[in-house]
Amino acid sequence: MSIVLEAEHVRVEYGSFVALPDFQLSLSAGNLLGLIGPNGAGKTTSLKAIAGLLPMTAGRVRVLGETVEPGNTSALSRIGFAPDTPPMYDEMTVEDFLRFIGRAYRVGREMTEERIDYWLEQLWLSDRRTSKVKALSRGMKQRLTVARTLLPDPALVLLDEPAAGLDPAGRVQFRKMLGSLRDSGKALIVSSHILADLHEYCTHIGIMEGGKLRQLGTVAQVVHSQAENRCLYEITLARMVPDVQTAFGDMVGLTKLDIQGRQISFEYEHDDEAAAAILSKLLAAGLPIARFAPVDHDLEQAYLRTGIKQVD
Amino acid sequence: MAAEPIILNPIGWGQFRLLGGWRRTLGIAGAYAGGSLLIMILLYRAMRAETTLANFARGSLTFFLLIQSAILVFVGTNAVKRAILRDFTTDMISSHRLTAMSGYTAALGYLTGPTSQCIALTFVNWLICTILAGIAGTPGSITDLLGPTMLFVIMGFLAAFCWSLQVLMALNTRGRISVVGAFVVLGVLSNLDVLWTLPGLALVVPTYLVSTLRRSSSGITPNDLPVITSMAAQLALSFTFFLAAARKYRRDDVAAFSGALGYCLVALCALIAAVGMARVPTPQIPFAPPIFYSNSVHSIATLIALALIAILPVANAARASAEWGRRKVKDAMFKGRRPRSFVEAVAISVILALGILLLVLGKSSLAMIEHRKDMMPHEQMVYCAVAFALSLLTIGGLLRYVYSASGKVGWVIVLYLVFAWCIPMFADFSLDALTNPAAMTESGRSMLFTSSPVGAWIASCTLLEAPVPQGLMIQALLAAGSLWLASRAKR
Numbered sequence A: 001m002s003i004v005l006e007a008e009h010v011r012v013e014y015g016s017f018v019a020l021p022d023f024q025l026s027l028s029a030g031n032l033l034g035l036i037g038p039n040g041a042g043k044t045t046s047l048k049a050i051a052g053l054l055p056m057t058a059g060r061v062r063v064l065g066e067t068v069e070p071g072n073t074s075a076l077s078r079i080g081f082a083p084d085t086p087p088m089y090d091e092m093t094v095e096d097f098l099r100f101i102g103r104a105y106r107v108g109r110e111m112t113e114e115r116i117d118y119w120l121e122q123l124w125l126s127d128r129r130t131s132k133v134k135a136l137s138r139g140m141k142q143r144l145t146v147a148r149t150l151l152p153d154p155a156l157v158l159l160d161e162p163a164a165g166l167d168p169a170g171r172v173q174f175r176k177m178l179g180s181l182r183d184s185g186k187a188l189i190v191s192s193h194i195l196a197d198l199h200e201y202c203t204h205i206g207i208m209e210g211g212k213l214r215q216l217g218t219v220a221q222v223v224h225s226q227a228e229n230r231c232l233y234e235i236t237l238a239r240m241v242p243d244v245q246t247a248f249g250d251m252v253g254l255t256k257l258d259i260q261g262r263q264i265s266f267e268y269e270h271d272d273e274a275a276a277a278i279l280s281k282l283l284a285a286g287l288p289i290a291r292f293a294p295v296d297h298d299l300e301q302a303y304l305r306t307g308i309k310q311v312d
Numbered sequence B: 001m002a003a004e005p006i007i008l009n010p011i012g013w014g015q016f017r018l019l020g021g022w023r024r025t026l027g028i029a030g031a032y033a034g035g036s037l038l039i040m041i042l043l044y045r046a047m048r049a050e051t052t053l054a055n056f057a058r059g060s061l062t063f064f065l066l067i068q069s070a071i072l073v074f075v076g077t078n079a080v081k082r083a084i085l086r087d088f089t090t091d092m093i094s095s096h097r098l099t100a101m102s103g104y105t106a107a108l109g110y111l112t113g114p115t116s117q118c119i120a121l122t123f124v125n126w127l128i129c130t131i132l133a134g135i136a137g138t139p140g141s142i143t144d145l146l147g148p149t150m151l152f153v154i155m156g157f158l159a160a161f162c163w164s165l166q167v168l169m170a171l172n173t174r175g176r177i178s179v180v181g182a183f184v185v186l187g188v189l190s191n192l193d194v195l196w197t198l199p200g201l202a203l204v205v206p207t208y209l210v211s212t213l214r215r216s217s218s219g220i221t222p223n224d225l226p227v228i229t230s231m232a233a234q235l236a237l238s239f240t241f242f243l244a245a246a247r248k249y250r251r252d253d254v255a256a257f258s259g260a261l262g263y264c265l266v267a268l269c270a271l272i273a274a275v276g277m278a279r280v281p282t283p284q285i286p287f288a289p290p291i292f293y294s295n296s297v298h299s300i301a302t303l304i305a306l307a308l309i310a311i312l313p314v315a316n317a318a319r320a321s322a323e324w325g326r327r328k329v330k331d332a333m334f335k336g337r338r339p340r341s342f343v344e345a346v347a348i349s350v351i352l353a354l355g356i357l358l359l360v361l362g363k364s365s366l367a368m369i370e371h372r373k374d375m376m377p378h379e380q381m382v383y384c385a386v387a388f389a390l391s392l393l394t395i396g397g398l399l400r401y402v403y404s405a406s407g408k409v410g411w412v413i414v415l416y417l418v419f420a421w422c423i424p425m426f427a428d429f430s431l432d433a434l435t436n437p438a439a440m441t442e443s444g445r446s447m448l449f450t451s452s453p454v455g456a457w458i459a460s461c462t463l464l465e466a467p468v469p470q471g472l473m474i475q476a477l478l479a480a481g482s483l484w485l486a487s488r489a490k491r
Helices: A043-050 A094-104 A109-122 A138-150 A168-183 A195-201 A219-224 A244-248 A272-284 A299-305 B010-018 B021-047 B053-089 B092-097 B103-112 B116-136 B142-172 B180-192 B199-204 B207-215 B225-249 B260-278 B295-330 B342-368 B377-403 B410-435 B453-461 B468-487
Strands: A003-014 A017-028 A032-036 A058-063 A079-082 A156-160 A187-191 A204-209 A212-218 A230-237 A255-260 A263-269 A289-295
Touching (some): A003 A043, A017 A043, A017 A187, A032 A043, A032 A168, A043 A079, A043 A156, A079 A138, A094 A109, A094 A138, A094 B010, A138 A156, A138 A168, A168 A187, A204 A219, A204 A299, A219 A299, A230 A272, A263 A272, B010 B021, B010 B103, B010 B116, B021 B116, B053 B092, B053 B142, B053 B180, B103 B142, B103 B225, B199 B225, B199 B260, B199 B295, B260 B295, B260 B342, B295 B377, B342 B377, B377 B410, B377 B453, B377 B468, B410 B453, B453 B468
Parallel strands (some): A032 A187, A032 A204, A156 A187
Antiparallel strands (some): A003 A017, A255 A263
C-alpha cells in the first residue's frame, strides 16, 4: 500500500507552550486511524498541523510525497479537513456552498454537480439541498462539513469529532460510510471520543496525551497491549453474601478486585484452565454464583489501562 | 497568476452569491438609477424657474461625482474589509487555505466579489454622468462627454489602490483594521494642502486631482502629467499591495513583504517620492504657508517617510533570521537556506531608497537642500545618507534581538521612534529653553539634536546650525550597541 501521510518530528508551539513536542506518524492508503485522548492532548493541534493550518517550529509533513506548506496548493488540496466547529457561509444554500467548494478546488462544473448529488444522498441531505446553511441543525451541519471535505476527493481525510452531533441512526450510517471510504483506499484520521465506534471501523488507534502519541498500532495491538495475558472477569451472585471479601482472600494472582453488592469484578490470568480453576475455588468457598463471565478486551479498557483518567 | 473574471473566481463568486447574486445586484442598480432619475426630475421641475437645464445638469454632475467617489472609496473599501472579517470570524479563511486556490486568486476574489455591487452602481453613475455632461456641455462636444469618463478612470485607479491596500491590511489584522479612516484623514489633508510637504504622498492620494480640478474649469485631460503620474503610482502600489496580500493570505504567520517584495516597495516608494519632488510641479496655491513648497522640507519629509518604509524589509530580514536560527536549533533535519542578515537588508534598502532618489533627481538633487557655508553640498548629502543607514541599523539590531524571543515587535518600533527620533530633539529644545530662553530662536542646536536621525536630516538639509558629525557619532554608538545586542540574541 502506498504511503499517503508522513509526519516527521512535528513540533508545534503556542508561544512558550509546546503543544506537540515531537509528533511522528505514517499512514498508508486504506488506513483509518482513530485518535483518542483527553482534552488538551494535542489531537486537534496535530490534525491542524498535518493540514498545514498551523506553523511548525520543527519537522515536516508530506502528503503523497509533497511537502505540506503555505502556498503549496497541490499538496494542500489533497487534504480534506473537517474541524469540530465547521466553517460555513450561513447565508448560502447547501448546494451553493458545495458549488463554491467545487470551484475552489477546481473540480469541473459537471463533476461538481455529480458529486454534490452523490454526497448529499450519502449524507442524507438531499432534501435540504436548497435550504440555507443557517437553517440546518447541528448534526446536519456536521454532515455538510463531511460532504464539503469529501467533495474534492482528497487522498487524506482528517475528521475532528465528526460524529459529535449525529443521532444514533446517523452514527450507524456514518460508520458504514467511513468503512467504505477506508476500503476505497483513502487514508483517514478520525479524532473522536466515541471509543466503541472507533473500535468498529478503525484499522489503527493512536492514544495521545500531552502532545505525544503514547500508543500507536493496529486496533488489536492497542486493545491487547499492557493486558499481559490478563483478563477481566465479572461475577453476579444470586444473593448478597456477608463478608464476601474473605472468599477471595488467599487467591494468588487475582488483582483489581471490585465488589459492588452482588456484582464482583477482578482481573486474573487469561486462560480457560485458570478460569475453570478460580470458578471452582469460589464455588468451594460457598459463593452462590449465578453468572461468571470473562469480559472481552475492548478499546475502552485499553484506554483506561494507560492510566489516562480524563476522557473527553 | 489567475486573472479570472469575477464569475470564475471562487471567492469572488462566493462573495457575489452572499451579496444576493445577479438578482440583488441588478435590483439595487435599477432602483438606484430609477430613484436618481426621479429625484432629478422632481428637483428640476421645482427649480425650473431659477436655473437652466445646462446649469442644473452641471450641478448634478458634481453631486454624482462626489457620490461616486464615496461609493468607491468608502463603501467599496468597507465591503472588502467586512468580507475578510467574516472569513476570519467564521474561520472560512482556513477552509479557503486548504483548497487549490492560489493567493493571487484569493486576493483577486476579495477585490472583485465584495465590491460587485459598487461596480454595478459605478456603471449606473457613469451612464448618468455621461448623459448629464452631454446636457451640460456643448451638444456633440467630445470633450464634455469624455470628461466624466476620464474622471471615472481616475477614480477607478484610486479605488484599486484603496481596495488592494484594504485587502492587505485586513489579511494582516484578521479583518480588524479598515483603511477608510486613513483615507478620510488624507482627504481632509488634501484640501488643507499640508500634503505638499511630502510630494510623493501627494502624488498617490487625490491631492493632485483636487488641485488640478480647482485650477482648471475645463476638467482633466489625459495630457495632464501630474494626473497620469498619480495614476501610474497608484497602479504600481496597488499591484505591490496585491502581491503582498496574496502572500499574506497563505497563512497568518507568513510575512506579506518578505524578501524581494519588501525591497520592491522601498524602491517604488523612492521612485514615487523622487518623481513627486522632481518631475511634478508643485502648484502655487494662494495663502498656503511657503514651508509646504520648500525643497529642503520636501527632502526631510521624504527621508523620514522612506526610512519608515525601509523598516519593513529590515524587520522582515530580522524576523527571518531569528526564525531560521530557532528552527536550526530545534529541527535537526532542517536544511533551509540561511536568510539574508538584517545588515544586508539595511544596505540594500539604503542603496535602493537613496540611489533611486539620486538617480531620478540627478543634478537637481543639489537644489533639494539649502547650501551651508560650513560644509560642501555633497558632504550634506553624505550626512543624510549616513543618518539614514544608522537609523535602520539601530532598529534592525533591536528587532533581531526581540524577534529571537517574541513575534510581537510593534512596541519596539514605537519606542525606538519616540526615544531615538523624537525625544533627543525635544530634549535639546527644552534644555535650550531652560538655560537660554532669550536667545533660543537665534542659537543653533546641540549634538543632542543631531543625535536624532530627524535632527541630523534637518541640520543637513537646512541652514540650521548644528554639529552634524558629532550627532552622527552618537547615532553610530547606538547602532553599534544595537548590533552587539543582535549578536547576543537567543537562538
